[in-house]
Amino acid sequence: MGVIEIHDLVKRFGSTVALDGLDLTVEAGEIHGFLGPNGAGKSTTIRVLLGLLRADAGTARLLGGDPWSDAAELHRRLAYVPGDVNLWPGLTGGEVIDLLGRLRGGLDERRRKDLLERFDLDPTRKGSTYSKGNRQKVALVAALASDVELLLLDEPTAGLDPLMEAQFREVIRQDQVDGRAVLLSSHILSEVEHLCDRVSIIRAGRVVESGTLAELRHLTRTQVQAEVSSPVPAELVGLPGVHDAVVHDHRFTAQVEDAALGDLLARLAPLGVRALTSTPPTLEELFLRHYDQSGAGTPRS
């Protein structure tokens, strides 16, 4: 059974529909990427899971319980880092970490110390004097230092520099070894690509794509660039599964569907390949294909 099971979730704010029949499943022990642009409904989904907002329709199960009515009990078993961390101006980072840890039910002292060092965070500074990145670190330390089954992270690295982002990835990977599940919302695709086992892509309040990275890649095309000795015959441009082909003298570039790759390579080989690069599809491309098409609610595949 999944740690998060959401089915057909609807949440409205007045006349705005924030979640429009959202489905999402996160299995125990997996790192699940939750991808989408700003305003797609990522934070709203997480806040419904936290019992901060009440769903208008649909079902949501969290760690086997009801996220609304069992909220406080369930929160002992999870930790949350909001997208925009606001700290109390008069409390120090160390005080906030201790407070949130205690209110959740306890902190691992060794991890607290270790994480403060890793993230290079000064716990004696007051909330009003931290930068955005440092506020984020305070919330991350508080969340990661607690002994929980599930981490809900809403764009956790938005304010971190690349060095700290790398530290963050390392910590999350170690956590996975401990069997912790993570729901990681992000629009930083490389982060999701590096960390996540499975990904759900959300758009306008619905999950439009969900699966492992390998499963999602079949939907995408590989960028192929070839330089050949003989002129490129025109029929290559019209091959099924080959898109946006450009022939320039001895050079050939195109976006190729996975199924058409073999055929294309077989036709390129006799031309005398001097150089060949094929770039695997990034999530960026995957992502753009879902959001570049205005209006369409269903993805093109």
Place this chain on the structure above:
Amino acid sequence: MNGLATLVRLALRRNRWFYAAWILGMAAVVPATAAAYETIVGGLATTGALDLLAENPTMRAMLGPPYDLTSPGPFTVWRVGTFMATVAGIMAILGVVRVTRADEEEGRTELLRSGVVGRHAPLTAAVVVGLLACAVLGLLVGVSMVAVGEPVVGSVAYGLGSALVPAVLVGVGAVAAQVTSSARAARGLGLAVLGAAYLLRAVADASEEGSVVRGLAWLSPVEWMALVHPYDGERWWVLLLPAALTVLLVAAAFALEGRRDHGAGLWAVRPGRDRATPALLSVGGLVWRLQRGSLVGWFVGLAVFALGMGSLSGSFDTMLERIPRLEMMLRRLGQGADTLVDAFFVAMLGIVAVLAGVLAVQLWQRLAVEEHRGHAELILATAVPRTRLATAYLLLAAVGSTVLFAAFGALLGLPETLAQGDLGPMLGSLRGALVLVPGALLVLGLAVLLHGWAPRLSWIVWVVVGWSLFMVWVGSILGLPDWLVRLTPWEVLPALPVEEMDWTPVLAITGAALALMAMGLWGYRRRDLRLP
């Protein structure tokens, strides 16, 4: 000063309703009072009761020096002028801090400063708009007095005074915004200065004629409008005092702003503990930590006010000796000095009882601030149920305001108790305070109900509190119908010791307050959290 015109327009646009509400609210009272002069004063003038009113220390402490009560103009200046100048000062401080420190804290100023905007431009815009609001207020006051038929010269003096006194507080707000590093602290500092000025003149005005203390009124900016003596041989030069002080304070604010970093105050933020103390590690501990500053501030303010006012009562005897006519009149009315002291205590407790309601609502509404700023989200994502978080705020609001008001009651009677060597006066004023506590609980209950079910309508509670404060302070004299004046949560409670103890309203209002609180908490458990 690049971009100043744009910033002034922006500040005007963003604050037009704020200033409009304050100015119209205040300006409406002035002609109303002047027009009601005959109703209020009526036959009093011939009986000598007017002199009694003029020498009554309670009235003098609350309202200022009555230099001439025989015509509507100076009567209005006395009855509402000083009080309104003080309220306009609140407007000035809040208005300036809104545009300076509050914007800086929220990061809006940074956005502006990163454009082509001079270093001092946001402060200049705040001061310009603040002074403009004071000028509009003064103009409305002057024009409306002329409109109800008062002499033009006196009305000009009254209008100028009404504009220049809050202008000083524009300067105070501007300086406070530089010294502190948060809007909350800036507002606190500015209002503390204003409160001290009001208290100083209250003590001065209520002390004996000719004493050194009475002369101290000249040191209080909120008194300067009255000291001009509009409609009574205007002393125009007095207007130079607020004008000069305003210029001085604004100049100081600019100098201070030039010496500090953006986002920082002059009071630097020191590092704190790397670990939380056990006292912080609970919801109650957190709420106490967040609120203790304002509780201590309120306690100091109320204690000073109580002891200042309480020590006045000791001078009543000597005052009666010095003014035999006053004593004769009191005798004829069947009252003595004791009654005078009791009436004084009742008046003071009546006002501060409403302020205790302000405190209770303010302590409770910190929860709304915590939601708005995203702090509540952090707490409620841990194993803390909503009702526990809300109850922590509610308990501190109820207990904190009750304890502080009870302390005010006890301290009010303390000087009299020390003078007489008898616990009676202190216990009397303490009892008088405790019996008024349910009024604050009722407005607190209303605030809880609104926050639980309709958080957008939370301002309604401030209308109730504002109405009550207005009625207890100036309402009775405006000639409004009695039932209207008594239409506040406090008026139905017995005013000990002048009135008899009556448990029915005390218990009824307490019960209603508890019911509202329970309903509010129930609603709070059911609704969406308000998120940043």
